[in-house]
Amino acid sequence: MYGRALLMFLVLGLGVFSCPSRAWTDQAPVAADQVLESFLQVKNLELDRLAREVDVAQSAVSDAEATHAQVLGRMADRLQALEVVARLMLSNPYDMRAALAEAQFVARNLEKERAPLESLARDLNLKNSAAAALAEELERKWAAALDKDVRTGLTSIRARGSKLVQSLRGLSERTEKLLTQYTAAQQRAAALVAQFQEKLPQIWESEFLDPKPFRLWPLGWAAAAQDLAEWGVNMRLLFGSQWASIAREDQGILGVLVLFWLPFSALGLMVYRRLAPLFPPRSSGRHVATATAILSLSLGVSLLAAFFSGRVSQTSVLLVATHGLIVGGAQALGWRLRLLARPNALAWQPLLPLVALFGCSIVLELLRLPLWLFHGVWLALLVCTSLAIGMVRPVFPYETWIRRLNPWVMFFLVLVAFSGRARLALLGGELWCVGAVAGQLALGVVALAHSSAAMNKREGWRALAAELVASLTSLVVWTGAIFSVLGWLAVQLGSNMVFERLSTLQFNWGEFSFNFLRVVMVFLLFQVVRSLAAAWRSMLENETVVAGLDRGGKASLARVGIYCLWLCFGLVAMHLLGVSLTNLAVIAGGLSVGIGFGLQTLINNFVSGMILLFDRSLRPGDIIELDGLWAVVRNVNIRNTEVQTFDNATILIPNSELISGRLTNWTHKNDPRIRRDIAVGVAYGSDIARVKALLLEAAVEHPAVLSAPAPQVIFANFGASSLDFILRVWLRHVDFS
DSSP states (O other): OOHHHHHHHHHHHHHHHHHHOHHHHHHHHHHHHHHHHHHHHHHHHHOOOOOHHHHHHHHHHHHHHHHHHHHHHHHHHHHHHHHHHHHHTTTHHHHHHHHHHHHHHHHHHHHHHHHHHHHHHHHHHHHHHHHHEEEEEHHHHHHHSHHHHHHHHHHHHHHHHHHHHHHHHHHHHHHHHHHHHHHHHHHHHHHHHHHHHHHHHHHHHHHHHSSOOOOOSSOOOHHHHHHHHHHHHHHHHHHHHHHHHHHTHHHHHHHIIIIIHHHHHEEEEEEEETGGGGGGGHHHHHHHHHHHHHHHHHHHHHHHHHHHHHHHHHOOOHHHHHHHHHHHHHHHHHHHHHHOOOTSOSOTTTTTHOOOOOOOOHHHHHTTOHHHHHHHHHHHHHHHHHHHHTTTTOOSSHHHHHHHHHHHHHHHHHHHTTOOHHHHHHHHHHHHHHHHHHHHHHHHHHHHHHHHHHHSOOOOOHHHHHHHHHHHHHHHHHHHHHHHHHHHHHHHHHHHHHHHHHHHOOEEEEEEEEEEHHHHHHHHHHHHHHHHHHHHHHHHHHTTTTTOHHHHHHHHHOOOOHHHHHHHHHHHHHTTOOHHHHHHHHHHHHHHHHHHHHHHHHHHHHHHHHHHHHHOOOOTTTTEETEEEEEEEEEOOEEEEEEEESSSSSEEEEHHHHHHHEEEEGHHHHHHHHEEEEEEETTTTTTTHHHHHHHHHHHHSSSSBBBSSOOEEEEHHHHOSSSEEEOOOOOOOSOOO
């Protein structure tokens, strides 16, 4: 019975599983159709989006072709003109400098215009990759589909995808064609720049060093008329081309005003307003002059930045204006900063004649007068500048030094001009003016830094940090001043030949050799050590930082620390200059005997000074007695000690005498107390108790007498006509004795 029931259960189970239900058989085709329909919808949406992007790219490429065709056309015209100039083999360095600046301007603009085209090409490549991936996916789907209806639905999508891929490839080819044209133009521009850079130093060398006849008058009236007529024609051509170039760059100049001048001017005026408390207001005219100087300097720097960024073409007229604005603004601003030290000084600017000489010199370069007329005008400018500077009486040491040195510089420039190298003399005069103005501005900025540090009253380590920052600012400012002069020279010559020559300049003397860069490093190291020495001295003068140190200890630490700094500087400087310390030790050993005998006294004083500094037996402010001479120690130097007597006489005592001789220091270890015995005589028969009481009362009432140890009255002797007493007191300070 159980077997028959089991058999019936198995038969029924097999029937159920062998005949699938109608719901299952109907659900599978419906799910497949939905997946296919969803796939086709997604791909259609992707193709629609890609088609819109292709339309946008089509418009962008068409606009780029129109825009870049004009740009390439303009640049091709400029390159063609520059190639003509290159074939002419120009001998005028100013024309060659202008041609080099034009070639560099074309190269920068080509690079700038190429950048958005490269971005468009990269975008097209990404879209092309996306379209190719979509087409490949559709191809795989079409190949895997067995149903005819599925293949039909995929065919139209495949056709759209293939069409978009072809469109993107066409756009990429058009973009690559433009990039190829840019590459060819950039190669032409780079070749011209390299050619001009190679020729320009040679032309400058010929212009400066090849002697030419020095004449102050023409060969005749007819020759003078012909020279002036040719000069007039050349000036019309020059200024016509310059004006056309400036008019062509009107948008670039407007961009300079917006992008460079306004931010620079705003920043300068904000800094000036922030530091206004440092400038004592004497008259409103000085504030106007300072604002004008900031605006002038910022405009010149803006034009210079526009030249290097490729926004404006560097023409001779714009370059002259740039130099004039920078030098004039720097001189006015530097003089305003110099007045921080003496706000009541005269407003007349001592270096103004040099600025006028510089302005006339750069205009003289631009005018390109006939040689005989150029010589006469140049000599007249030198004479007028010397007379103008001689009439000024500067109140600052730097300007006084410039005034004294200027006649010798002018005389040297005249000698150079008489030797037939007037152009070199002209450049030397300009360099002298630029260097003087840069030095004045550097001194003004350093004074501003120290005044700012002094205005913000700080204590402790913050005061030390402020002083150190001010000292390092001095280093940075002077380094910047030196490189700004060299940078001006590079811009003026249109070449880096100065930096290249200086970097390779080397001096050899036996095994001793150094180059210009090492000299610059030694100078910078000198300024660093100088700043550290000033900071060290300032730290020791700060009562908060070294509160527990007496004045003598501060002086000793200051001198020892400064000597150690300069000793380290000397060792490092000799190493940088190529001096072998081993050879120096051998030489020093050989000369030690002779030096020991010849400089025995000097070395003795030197060693004695070091002993005094470290031993601190003498410190500034001590009151000493030497061979009956009373004096106050003012300074302990490395060779001698400076003391001042109570008669206000300054005496320099060799340190060896202080070490080897007997010396009385009345204030050693900050103990200024001194005992004094005062002899008093009274008549015979006087009340001795009354005498002692009066003497003690007088001693106690005196403010200089100490209460401990207490005053004493001692009977000393029976005198010839009096009873002799001694009043023994301790005084607070030796000055009361």
